[in-house]
Amino acid sequence: MSRVIGIDLGTTNSCVAILENGQPAVIPNSGGYKTTPSMFAITQDGKRLVGHLAKRQAVTNSKATVHGAKRLIGRRFDSPEVEHSRELCPYDIVEGPNEDARIEIGGKNFTCPEISAFILREMRRVAEEYLGEPVQEAVITVPAYFNDAQRQCTKDAGKIAGLEVLRIINEPTAAAMAYGFNRTGEEKIAIYDLGGGTFDISILEMSDGVIEVLATAGNTFLGGEDFDRRIVSHLVDAFREAEGIDLTQDAMALQRLKDAAEKAKCDLSQRETVEINLPFIASDDEGPRHLSMEVPRETLERLVDDIVRGTLKTVDQCLQDANVGVGDIDQVILVGGQSRMPLVQQAVADHFGKRPHKGVNPDEVVAIGAAIQGEALVSEDDNMLLLDVTPLSLGIATFGGHFAKLIERNTTVPVCKSHIFTTTRDNQSAVKIRVLQGEGDIAQDNDLLGEFVLGGIRPARKGEPEIDVSFDIDANGIVSVAARDTATGKEQSITVNATGTLSDDEIQNIIEEQELYEVALKE
Amino acid sequence: MPVEFSERHARKVRLADDCDPTTLRLSPTEGYLLSRIDGQTTWGELRQMGALPPDAVDACIEDWAKEGVVVIDGTGGMERSKAAEAPKRVRSNGAIGDLPSLDEGLDLSLEIQEELLAFAGLLDKPYHEVLGVSKDADAREIKKAYFGLSKRFHPDRYFRRNTGAFEGLIETCFKRLLEAYELLSDPNTRAEVQRTEAAAPASAPSEAVGKPKKPLTSIEARKRLRQRVGQLSGHKRVVQDRKRKAKSFFEAGMTAFREERWLEASGSVRLAIAFDPDNQAYRESFADVQRKAHEERSKVLLKQANGAYEMRDLKDAYKLFNDAVHFRPFDAELAHRTANLAFSVENDLKRAKELAQQAVELEPDVGEYRRTLAQIFEEAGMDANARREYEAALRIDPKDKEAKAGLRKL
Numbered sequence: 012m013s014r015v016i017g018i019d020l021g022t023t024n025s026c027v028a029i030l031e032n033g034q035p036a037v038i039p040n041s042g043g044y045k046t047t048p049s050m051f052a053i054t055q056d057g058k059r060l061v062g063h064l065a066k067r068q069a070v071t072n073s074k075a076t077v078h079g080a081k082r083l084i085g086r087r088f089d090s091p092e093v094e095h096s097r098e099l100c101p102y103d104i105v106e107g108p109n110e111d112a113r114i115e116i117g118g119k120n121f122t123c124p125e126i127s128a129f130i131l132r133e134m135r136r137v138a139e140e141y142l143g144e145p146v147q148e149a150v151i152t153v154p155a156y157f158n159d160a161q162r163q164c165t166k167d168a169g170k171i172a173g174l175e176v177l178r179i180i181n182e183p184t185a186a187a188m189a190y191g192f193n194r195t196g197e198e199k200i201a202i203y204d205l206g207g208g209t210f211d212i213s214i215l216e217m218s219d220g221v222i223e224v225l226a227t228a229g230n231t232f233l234g235g236e237d238f239d240r241r242i243v244s245h246l247v248d249a250f251r252e253a254e255g256i257d258l259t260q261d262a263m264a265l266q267r268l269k270d271a272a273e274k275a276k277c278d279l280s281q282r283e284t285v286e287i288n289l290p291f292i293a294s295d296d297e298g299p300r301h302l303s304m305e306v307p308r309e310t311l312e313r314l315v316d317d318i319v320r321g322t323l324k325t326v327d328q329c330l331q332d333a334n335v336g337v338g339d340i341d342q343v344i345l346v347g348g349q350s351r352m353p354l355v356q357q358a359v360a361d362h363f364g365k366r367p368h369k370g371v372n373p374d375e376v377v378a379i380g381a382a383i384q385g386e387a388l389v390s391e392d393d394n395m396l397l398l399d400v401t402p403l404s405l406g407i408a409t410f411g412g413h414f415a416k417l418i419e420r421n422t423t424v425p426v427c428k429s430h431i432f433t434t435t436r437d438n439q440s441a442v443k444i445r446v447l448q449g450e451g452d453i454a455q456d457n458d459l460l461g462e463f464v465l466g467g468i469r470p471a472r473k474g475e476p477e478i479d480v481s482f483d484i485d486a487n488g489i490v491s492v493a494a495r496d497t498a499t500g501k502e503q504s505i506t507v508n509a510t511g512t513l514s515d516d517e518i519q520n521i522i523e524e525q526e527l528y529e530v531a532l533k534e
Numbered sequence: 535m536p537v538e539f540s541e542r543h544a545r546k547v548r549l550a551d552d553c554d555p556t557t558l559r560l561s562p563t564e565g566y567l568l569s570r571i572d573g574q575t576t577w578g579e580l581r582q583m584g585a586l587p588p589d590a591v592d593a594c595i596e597d598w599a600k601e602g603v604v605v606i607d608g609t610g611g612m613e614r615s616k617a618a619e620a621p622k623r624v625r626s627n628g629a630i631g632d633l634p635s636l637d638e639g640l641d642l643s644l645e646i647q648e649e650l651l652a653f654a655g656l657l658d659k660p661y662h663e664v665l666g667v668s669k670d671a672d673a674r675e676i677k678k679a680y681f682g683l684s685k686r687f688h689p690d691r692y693f694r695r696n697t698g699a700f701e702g703l704i705e706t707c708f709k710r711l712l713e714a715y716e717l718l719s720d721p722n723t724r725a726e727v728q729r730t731e732a733a734a735p736a737s738a739p740s741e742a743v744g745k746p747k748k749p750l751t752s753i754e755a756r757k758r759l760r761q762r763v764g765q766l767s768g769h770k771r772v773v774q775d776r777k778r779k780a781k782s783f784f785e786a787g788m789t790a791f792r793e794e795r796w797l798e799a800s801g802s803v804r805l806a807i808a809f810d811p812d813n814q815a816y817r818e819s820f821a822d823v824q825r826k827a828h829e830e831r832s833k834v835l836l837k838q839a840n841g842a843y844e845m846r847d848l849k850d851a852y853k854l855f856n857d858a859v860h861f862r863p864f865d866a867e868l869a870h871r872t873a874n875l876a877f878s879v880e881n882d883l884k885r886a887k888e889l890a891q892q893a894v895e896l897e898p899d900v901g902e903y904r905r906t907l908a909q910i911f912e913e914a915g916m917d918a919n920a921r922r923e924y925e926a927a928l929r930i931d932p933k934d935k936e937a938k939a940g941l942r943k944l
Contacts (some may be wrong), residue, residue, distance in 0.1 A: 177544075177693075201771040216677075218677070218678065218681045219681070220685070221684055221685055223680040223681070387690070388690055389693065389694065393685050393686075393691060396684060396685050396688055396690060396691065396692070398684060398688070399690075422714055425689060425705050425708060425709055425712075426709060426712055427709045427713075485689075485705060486688075486689035486690060486705060
């Protein structure tokens, strides 16, 4: 039987891990790196590049180098996130036939799952080279806030990459699995995940290998990039003051500032001060101007202090959701590149009153957790069990456009919940059940998953009939909804299928096309 | 050798989903036959097992099919679709429909199946009994019980295993477990649960919260559940019953062994192990019995193979020889002969190479085996390997003309 790999499909970097002789191991790529840039490019002469090869040529070929496709996957073209990416990304983002966002590079139109599939295929190849055998099965991680469509698209990407995706699990949950592996005793842990674009906090409880998610909270618009932006505007302001020139008007200068800010931010995690040098950043009548500036760590910390404080507010909210006091947390684990920042580490340590756990590598822990879950699923022994949860609330639309939640988010699955509803008019003979997913209180703020009508209700005064609506999520996350008239026993039901942006036929076509390309590459 | 083979013999035979083999009265040989029915083996293959004459096998299977003990692939359409629906009958909202029967053909040990059925018997009980804690258990005890039981009943534990009719039951068990945990771990709902349970101790747990509902399970399903629970409350008795059965199979097996009826002995001991998997003595004896049975089986196969070979029915002969190799892994001559057939009859170079290599490994000093292996390598285009083997053959017998010719050609 082939082995199950765990893949952390990150926004900027991806990582693959496996369980080897019962021990988790991260698999290095052929260059010896344990993470691979989540980048895909098409060169001038039509060559397709992935990972480090794509990154190396990104500066000279930015228009045909895709990074951050994860921000677009499973999103509608008109969503604010896509609009945001369109402003920032040098490559073209266009609208697909299913109102999805697609990427146009090298004269070809790619869907987001297709781009992610290139990365996943590369991770699969890295694992296969290391193991010397074919790999067909994987567990892939996604951010906790990913909705059904985003998860399904990630699954589709796996399929295109020739992988059977056994499960999609949340990144913080995976981190918890990696921590809980081979650990006995009871512990409550907090996973503080500050990545490039998002912030997530999860509270979990574990006991002898069983892991339960108590609560998650997060901010999808807060991450390392906000830190970069703060540095950029600091540089822009200082330059305007010194030279009287507004750099925000020049796209090229802005991109250089952005790159420099990111690098300075990373360097400041190790060093007390860095110097930013950008020669010929602008010019005016008096000739070229150069930017040269010293940025001490203190300055950065002052610039982003409110962002870091903001994350702690979310932490408190999450602790409250979990019904856990800050003192009850036994262990804090930091995940995501931005958590390397000393200020973040200090703030978290102060808040929880204990130093974050040192034993895990924030870049690798998620992939390791995914590999552990893969092994836990297929192996016969029962060392680890993840009590996985549903990421978003489920319910139905009720009278007046409200959203009645039957299954709250973070509910352990498989689960079944029911509730009695009734009619709103006298002699009403039918009710329409509209199945919604989301966190909004108003029905229309949530995603409509499906709808059906239960008819044949006996004439009665409003409020008298009893309609028993039950929601069921099975172990694979498939949702089915049934409505039953308790008086007549009449029942109607639907099974809600998660849909990505690709149909099965499209996926098949892409697989065939990529395979053709694989063959072409080998020639 | 005339082989009677009709269309039905190509069909696979499997145990019916609701068949409980422990309730059948079988002779050891019949038991052996039943133990070989795994859903993969065809009727025709069962006829050739050798424990019973083919006609007797036919009679057994015909009878069992009539009695609903086994299902013959392609004829049990109705029953199959019923079986496929079985998980759905275990209603997701916690109502327990028909409980599945023990089934040795599943990827679940009988212990786990019994454990699941025993747990299913509790689902109707008050929540604290579902969790196996006392009425006044504290939050920690409740959580501990929930985590511990989750490890056994969470569907992920049985991921991708063939759990047959138990699939739905596993999910129902976990859902009810989760419900019990959620309601009892929240002080508000717990108080309500306790009030309701005190008022109506016999009511179904789902009625404990929310508005009144009509009972979730049909009278019929409940009756069956009661019966099942009744049986399981005598769990010990069931185990003793099984052990007694196992012992009688084992004794029959040992008698057969002493009387040199090896196949029957092997079948009976295998059955004894199935009924009492923890008995080490049975397992230890099984190795000896099985070796003898393999010898016996290969003897039969070789006889049939030679018969087919004489009738020039080479394809059948190859198949039979190939099977015989499996039971006589130490027989170089047989491996070599079968390699030649794989090569000349089926042109299956991969298998031919395996077999020839097996022969060479067993008897490295037989030039003929080396030469055969060399010819197969040559045919497969692996010239370097072919040359090596030809040279080895010539070292053993410098006058080997065929080897010389082969080497020259290379």
